[in-house]
Amino acid sequence: MNKSAILFILSAAVGVAMMGLGIIWPLIPVYAVELGAGGFLVGLIVASFNISRTLLSPFSGPMSDKWGRKRFIASGLLIYAVLSVFYVLPKNAETLILIRLLHGTASLLVVPVAMALTADIAPPQKLGLYMGTLNMAIMIGLGFGPAMGGIIRDTLGFNVAFYIMGGLAFITSLMVAIFIPSDKAHLSHIKRLKPYPIRKIMVHRTAAGILIMRFFAASGQGSVYTFLPILAMKINLSSSQVGIILTMNIFLIAFLQRISGRLADRTNPKHLIIAGTFASGITVLSMPFVHGFIPILILNILMGMANGISLPGGLVITARLGQTMGMASIMSLNDAAWGLGFIVSPILSGLILDWMGVSCVFIVGSLLILLGGIAVTVFLWNYDNSLRTAD
Numbered sequence: 001m002n003k004s005a006i007l008f009i010l011s012a013a014v015g016v017a018m019m020g021l022g023i024i025w026p027l028i029p030v031y032a033v034e035l036g037a038g039g040f041l042v043g044l045i046v047a048s049f050n051i052s053r054t055l056l057s058p059f060s061g062p063m064s065d066k067w068g069r070k071r072f073i074a075s076g077l078l079i080y081a082v083l084s085v086f087y088v089l090p091k092n093a094e095t096l097i098l099i100r101l102l103h104g105t106a107s108l109l110v111v112p113v114a115m116a117l118t119a120d121i122a123p124p125q126k127l128g129l130y131m132g133t134l135n136m137a138i139m140i141g142l143g144f145g146p147a148m149g150g151i152i153r154d155t156l157g158f159n160v161a162f163y164i165m166g167g168l169a170f171i172t173s174l175m176v177a178i179f180i181p182s183d184k185a186h187l188s189h190i191k192r193l194k195p196y197p198i199r200k201i202m203v204h205r206t207a208a209g210i211l212i213m214r215f216f217a218a219s220g221q222g223s224v225y226t227f228l229p230i231l232a233m234k235i236n237l238s239s240s241q242v243g244i245i246l247t248m249n250i251f252l253i254a255f256l257q258r259i260s261g262r263l264a265d266r267t268n269p270k271h272l273i274i275a276g277t278f279a280s281g282i283t284v285l286s287m288p289f290v291h292g293f294i295p296i297l298i299l300n301i302l303m304g305m306a307n308g309i310s311l312p313g314g315l316v317i318t319a320r321l322g323q324t325m326g327m328a329s330i331m332s333l334n335d336a337a338w339g340l341g342f343i344v345s346p347i348l349s350g351l352i353l354d355w356m357g358v359s360c361v362f363i364v365g366s367l368l369i370l371l372g373g374i375a376v377t378v379f380l381w382n383y384d385n386s387l388r389t390a391d
Contacts, residue, residue, distance in 0.1 A: 006181070024162060029045075054343060060332050079102075083103050083106060086102075088159045104339075120327060126265060127265060128264030131261055132264075136257035206317065207325070207333075209376045212376070219345045253308040255308065270317070270376070273313040276309035281366045288359035318331065
């Protein structure tokens with residue numbers, strides 16, 4: 001099987017699995033309230049998925065670098081499917097927290113390892129294109145999922161949404177198990193170096209710049225995705241308008257992944273990261289100062305474009321570092337930095353909302369994104385695309 005076919009199957013499998021995850025994304029808070037959870041428990045249930053991902057990321061990546069890719073991805077998707085049945089069983093919110101923790105752990109076996117496999121098979125001159133293609137599949141899946149989840153819940157009920165998530169995960173597990181060749185069959189040409197220790201990766205100048213940027217960007221962007229409905233209430237937007245705004249934001253990110261990936265292959269990716277991160281921060285800063293559906297929609301379109309430009313560049317640099325540091329090791333840390341940002345974001349933004357109001361949530365969120373832009377500019381200032389690294 002050629003590399004393009006492997007990329008297509010892997011993208012389809014991960015994209016469909018993420019669609020299943022997206023289906024339950026907007027339903028979890030409602031489900032938690034129905035189980036009797038208060039505000040703190042609802043936040044903990046939502047965050048617990050990323051808590052386990054963040055805590056266990058330092059271990060899952062090195063394990064995949066040692067033991068291979070295919071078995072991790074297929075196993076993770078199969079565990080997804082099993083856990084989907086568990087979602088319908090809880091009688092209290094505390095049990096739901098445990099299931100979310102396990103679900104987050106299973107996710108570590110899928111997306112970061114799929115990213116590592118994509119980087120493994122990508123031709124050197126098409127690294128950005130390959131990474132952008134997989135990320136596009138992930139974003140499209142997550143973008144379609146929430147809309148489907150709302151329709152399924154309204155027409156068929158909560159339990160059916162979880163069963164559909166499980167069915168999609170099971171189908172994609174079979175796709176990977178049957179159609180993706182074994183690691184020995186198509187990765188035998190790759191020289192497996194001993195993965196860097198986590199500490200050594202985190203103190204590497206370029207890697208540290210990417211990880212810091214990912215954390216701050218997630219912390220700031222999470223403010224938009226979490227609290228835009230509250231800002232919308234303040235300016236009298238409807239729920240359907242909010243849905244359109246967020247959908248446009250996410251789908252523009254997805255649409256630009258392959259285009260920006262090609263551009264990252266042909267230029268120095270650091271310029272895309274820096275430009276996109278600063279542009280994203282400026283658009284978020286503007287959101288509380290405009291009124292009406294069209295201005296907010298335009299700003300979210302610009303935010304989606306900015307993030308769509310920056311993401312592939314970060315993945316290209318991360319993949320190039322992974323060729324010597326351990327591909328899954330650094331991809332897992334990259335994922336952990338993003339997850340940690342989405343743990344911090346709802347907690348910090350909630351406190352700011354209580355103390356200073358929703359407008360300040362977006363102002364602080366924008367400042368966090370801009371801090372990420374400053375960090376990546378400083379740390380990647382000497383990054384030379386031809387040398388692939390900067391010490």
